[in-house]
Amino acid sequence: MTDNATTTIVPNPLTNADRCDRCGAAAKVRATLTAGGELLFCRHHYNGHEARLAELGALISE
Template sequence: MQPGTLSRPELTATDRCDRCGAAAKVRAVLPSGGELLFCGHHARAHGDKMRELDIQVQSG
């Protein structure tokens, strides 16, 4: 995953992973404009698919 240039706010301690509720470390911005937040574990687990789909990633 390579960080992209995003105009979204930085991740904070209140942002939670959409899969498990842990602290979010990565924001994945989908081509449709939606976004998913992932903890480090789930960001790594879905990293190959995010690269395949050319999803923009913001690390926090």
């Protein structure tokens, strides 16, 4: 018997209550880290961290 486990990613849209972890502005981007956890960014701070998040293999949702 083969175990075919499937992982389903359920969309978790950003709301007006979600705030940037850096400055507190409205969050526009959620970065889910492969090591666990997530970070929320406004557009400005996401642009500044985009390259490093890509290096880390973060899953980005806007």
